[in-house]
Amino acid sequence: xxxLSKFTVQALKRNRARTxxxxxxxxxxxxxxxGATTAIFSFQNxxxxxxxxxxxxNGNWHxxxxxxxxxxxxxxxxxxxxxxxxxIQNSGCARLEGGQxxxxxxxxxxxxxxxxxxxxxxxxxxxxxxxxxxEIVISEQIQTDxxxxxxxxxxxTLEMGYRIRNGQKLGPNDAYPYLTEVQENxxxxxxxxxxxxxxxxxxxxxxxxxxxxxxxxxxxxLYSRAPGYAVITQMDTANASNTCDVYVTLHSxxxxxxxxxxxxxxxxxxxxxxxxxxxxxxxxxxxSSGWEVSNTLYSxxxxxxxxxxxxxxxxxxxxxxxxxxxxxxxxxxxxxxQFGILASVGAxxxxxxxxxxxxxxxxxxxxxxxxxxxxxxxxxxLQHLWRFLAELLNWGDLLExxxxxxxxxxxTATALLGMATILISAYIPARKAAKLSAIDSIRQTKxxxxxxxxxxxxxxxxxxxxxxxVLARKSFKRNKKRYRVTIISLFVSVVLFISVNAxxxxxxxxxxxxxxxxxxxxxxxxxxxxxxQSRKAGLVINxxxxxxxxxLTLIAVxxxxxxxxxxxxxxxxxxxxxxSAGMSGKSFYRMLAYECLSYGVRALILGIPVSIGASxxxxxxxxxxxxxxxxxxxxxxxxxxxxSVFILVFITMLYAIRKVNTExxxxxxxxxxx
Amino acid sequence: MEILRVExxxxxxxxxxTPVHALDDVTFSVEKGEFVAIIGPSGSxxxxxxxxxxxxxxxxxxxxxxxxxxxxxxxxxQLAIFxxxxxxxxxxxxxxIPVLNAAENITxxxxxxxxxxxxxxxxxxxxxxxxxxxxxxxxxxxxxGQQQRVSLGRALINAPALVLADEPTGNxxxxxxxxxxxxxxxxxxxxxxxxxxxxxEENIALQAHRIISIEDGKIAKDEVIRR
Numbered sequence: 001x002x003x004l005s006k007f008t009v010q011a012l013k014r015n016r017a018r019t020x021x022x023x024x025x026x027x028x029x030x031x032x033x034x035g036a037t038t039a040i041f042s043f044q045n046x047x048x049x050x051x052x053x054x055x056x057x058n059g060n061w062h063x064x065x066x067x068x069x070x071x072x073x074x075x076x077x078x079x080x081x082x083x084x085x086x087x088i089q090n091s092g093c094a095r096l097e098g099g100q101x102x103x104x105x106x107x108x109x110x111x112x113x114x115x116x117x118x119x120x121x122x123x124x125x126x127x128x129x130x131x132x133x134x135e136i137v138i139s140e141q142i143q144t145d146x147x148x149x150x151x152x153x154x155x156x157t158l159e160m161g162y163r164i165r166n167g168q169k170l171g172p173n174d175a176y177p178y179l180t181e182v183q184e185n186x187x188x189x190x191x192x193x194x195x196x197x198x199x200x201x202x203x204x205x206x207x208x209x210x211x212x213x214x215x216x217x218x219x220x221x222l223y224s225r226a227p228g229y230a231v232i233t234q235m236d237t238a239n240a241s242n243t244c245d246v247y248v249t250l251h252s253x254x255x256x257x258x259x260x261x262x263x264x265x266x267x268x269x270x271x272x273x274x275x276x277x278x279x280x281x282x283x284x285x286x287x288s289s290g291w292e293v294s295n296t297l298y299s300x301x302x303x304x305x306x307x308x309x310x311x312x313x314x315x316x317x318x319x320x321x322x323x324x325x326x327x328x329x330x331x332x333x334x335x336x337x338q339f340g341i342l343a344s345v346g347a348x349x350x351x352x353x354x355x356x357x358x359x360x361x362x363x364x365x366x367x368x369x370x371x372x373x374x375x376x377x378x379x380x381x382l383q384h385l386w387r388f389l390a391e392l393l394n395w396g397d398l399l400e401x402x403x404x405x406x407x408x409x410x411x412t413a414t415a416l417l418g419m420a421t422i423l424i425s426a427y428i429p430a431r432k433a434a435k436l437s438a439i440d441s442i443r444q445t446k447x448x449x450x451x452x453x454x455x456x457x458x459x460x461x462x463x464x465x466x467x468x469x470v471l472a473r474k475s476f477k478r479n480k481k482r483y484r485v486t487i488i489s490l491f492v493s494v495v496l497f498i499s500v501n502a503x504x505x506x507x508x509x510x511x512x513x514x515x516x517x518x519x520x521x522x523x524x525x526x527x528x529x530x531x532x533q534s535r536k537a538g539l540v541i542n543x544x545x546x547x548x549x550x551x552l553t554l555i556a557v558x559x560x561x562x563x564x565x566x567x568x569x570x571x572x573x574x575x576x577x578x579x580s581a582g583m584s585g586k587s588f589y590r591m592l593a594y595e596c597l598s599y600g601v602r603a604l605i606l607g608i609p610v611s612i613g614a615s616x617x618x619x620x621x622x623x624x625x626x627x628x629x630x631x632x633x634x635x636x637x638x639x640x641x642x643x644s645v646f647i648l649v650f651i652t653m654l655y656a657i658r659k660v661n662t663e664x665x666x667x668x669x670x671x672x673x674x
Numbered sequence: 675m676e677i678l679r680v681e682x683x684x685x686x687x688x689x690x691x692t693p694v695h696a697l698d699d700v701t702f703s704v705e706k707g708e709f710v711a712i713i714g715p716s717g718s719x720x721x722x723x724x725x726x727x728x729x730x731x732x733x734x735x736x737x738x739x740x741x742x743x744x745x746x747x748x749x750x751x752q753l754a755i756f757x758x759x760x761x762x763x764x765x766x767x768x769x770x771i772p773v774l775n776a777a778e779n780i781t782x783x784x785x786x787x788x789x790x791x792x793x794x795x796x797x798x799x800x801x802x803x804x805x806x807x808x809x810x811x812x813x814x815x816x817x818x819g820q821q822q823r824v825s826l827g828r829a830l831i832n833a834p835a836l837v838l839a840d841e842p843t844g845n846x847x848x849x850x851x852x853x854x855x856x857x858x859x860x861x862x863x864x865x866x867x868x869x870x871x872x873x874x875e876e877n878i879a880l881q882a883h884r885i886i887s888i889e890d891g892k893i894a895k896d897e898v899i900r901r
Binding site for chain 2: 002003004006007010011014337338340341342343344345346347348349350351437438439442
């Protein structure tokens with residue numbers, strides 16, 4: 001083994017306690033990273049599968065325009081952004097003779113062009129696809145729901161015509177006056193949306209004869225609530241004046257691009273003369289021409305996921321660097337003298353840096369696999385807990401939350417991120433160790449930069465806390481840098497804790513209405529479902545946010561514990577001197593108690609105002625999201641923060657002092673001569 | 675042949691208003707194979723001088739040439755390699771790496787150079803230092819005299835042109851002290867190594883070829899007492 005490696009390994013072994021704390025820190029942060037990467041990749045997988053399913057169900061398209069004419073479709077074809085267009089011709093509507101379902105009295109005949117057969121899923125149950133405009137494939141629902149049986153090879157003559165209400169012609173997806181159960185529940189809203197929902201007439205025009213060549217599952221272009229059944233035929237090119245629905249596939253667009261495309265094409269050129277134009281076979285252009293974006297677009301949108309995931313990972317890494325950096329920094333400052341000796345016998349800066357980095361690699365080799373195991377275990381436990389809760393509280397639909405599975409890619413990403421975290425943490429102290437001049441390191445003269453001016457203490461301190469207070473004040477001022485990490489850790493966790501709690505305060509009220517991205521075909525029922533869904537989603541988000549904050553707090557606690565205890569242990573020589581000069585145990589405790597007080601107060605003086613600021617910002621954001629709630633100060637969490645900060649600092653101090661007190665004064669003083 | 679030349683060396687501590695001159699315009703040179711003792715009261719600047727010669731401290735101004743190389747014109751890496759190959763430093767408080775055993779501490783400069791340790795050279799050195807049966811011991815398992823011999827071994831392993839010792843016997847009893855001085859004299863005579871030793875013990879100084887006496891950062895006396 002290389003001599004510097006041995007030097008490193010021995011140093012790690014000699015400082016078992018701190019090495020252990022460092023490794024625990026690494027395990028903690030890697031476990032959190034595992035959770036984050038697993039969640040990200042699992043959700044990504046879920047979204048990809050959802051998108052694939054959606055494509056299989058709805059077809060592979062991005063945006064559809066309803067009730068357009070052939071010229072409009074040609075205009076779309078000319079657009080460079082368009083990859084392909086699939087057309088469905090509204091070939092007309094007929095009454096279903098002998099139909100049993102009074103809500104669905106019609107047959108809707110749709111003429112597919114070749115592209116439509118490729119783009120839109122038609123699931124053939126028996127027979128074959130139509131090869132000309134007099135062959136049809138019929139929906140199986142005609143039999144299962146409508147109770148009318150046609151056999152393959154049957155010749156059917158349909159009285160083609162159009163639906164008409166108050167002088168307006170209606171399209172296949174326009175509602176039929178009979179209300180469904182759900183719609184009745186929401187009849188108030190419904191009446192607002194459809195004020196003219198009175199009766200409608202059917203006007204027969206021309207009979208047409210078709211041959212049944214196949215039966216298919218109910219196709220998606222017809223809503224399940226449409227007042228009739230689908231009949232698919234080949235598009236009649238001779239009858240090009242019929243209106244069409246066009247399903248457009250763009251060249252790999254973002255959702256925003258698709259929306260822009262929709263807006264652009266719905267206003268210029270305007271969809272050809274809707275509502276009035278009557279076609280040659282008497283079937284009207286429908287009144288509700290518009291456009292709608294495919295839901296595949298949003299279910300596949302993982303870029304949002306990456307942003308949220310990236311922020312999460314950055315937060316975890318920042319917290320971890322704080323903790324791990326501190327461990328390395330202390331490990332290095334304990335060994336400054338040894339680095340000096342190595343430098344004086346000719347170790348280069350690079351060699352010294354590498355020695356510290358190697359320490360990081362060693363800790364990573366132990367900590368990262370354990371962290372990944374802990375993370376995987378945590379994920380499994382969380383998932384079981386989730387299932388259990390969901391079953392217990394009867395959240396049926398939340399049982400279908402995507403399954404978290406620790407994938408190879410998540411593990412690899414975690415290992416790399418974990419190693420990066422450790423190496424970033426190790427690099428700063430490594431550089432510091434290598435930069436010191438050899439003789440400064442051996443003498444350890446650069447550790448304390450004391451200037452008389454900086455160490456002045458106020459008379460007030462002396463009056464209230466006695467000379468122990470003055471001493472504490474001095475050592476605090478002298479070691480400002482050493483305790484900066486402690487104060488930053490306390491500060492960060494206080495701010496995070498309070499501001500997330502503030503966020504939680506506003507999150508609990510019922511959510512506002514959804515923002516509509518889907519053109520103007522919002523379903524009332526969907527809104528209702530959305531609210532129910534978002535209430536539960538809010539709960540899920542709450543649970544995850546608090547879990548996350550809990551873990552970050554744990555890291556902060558470990559950091560604070562690590563910094564304060566090691567700093568005190570590093571000062572054992574100073575303490576031994578004080579005791580050899582006759583300082584009593586009581587005075588000693590008073591001095592340290594005063595020191596604790598200054599860390600806590602400092603962290604809180606910084607943390608509380610910043611948290612209040614953050615709470616205000618959160619309030620602003622939430623108010624902008626059209627919610628009418630009064631501003632609330634998170635008093636409860638502020639109280640908890642103040643209390644926890646002092647408890648944590650004092651417990652740590654007591655632990656460290658007990659450790660220092662077990663040592664013999666003379667041994668400590670002698671030990672330093674080495 | 676001149677192995678070391680020091681020109682107008684200054685080292686100043688403290689700030690602009692209250693400067694402390696640890697070394698004040700020191701100029702001298704040392705021939706190859708010379709055994710030089712540096713004496714002077716504490717705080718006279720002799721340790722600072724030695725550390726600057728060894729490339730572990732930096733001068734405020736002035737030049738140090740070892741084998742005609744301007745020591746402080748080198749970049750940090752070259753300086754590290756200079757310390758590794760050209761000089762051997764011995765300190766009063768040994769300065770061994772506590773986690774490495776005696777043999778590893780001795781061979782440290784070779785190992786840092788990523789070279790193989792020549793086992794014959796190591797054996798010879800261990801024999802001279804009387805440490806053959808202590809190679810596996812850690813520094814805290816060795817007596818003061820043994821630790822100083824390990825430290826001396828570390829200074830000698832690369833057969834450096836210049837061996838610099840800062841009160842090498844300051845922490846030892848008289849028997850161990852003489853033992854160390856004998857070892858220094860031995861490698862001075864046998865390998866023609868140049869020795870510069872700081873001491874405050876007259877009997878040790880008198881065993882050198884030349885005594886340089888330093889007071890208040892200046893050379894007060896520089897006399898050759900034997901050839």
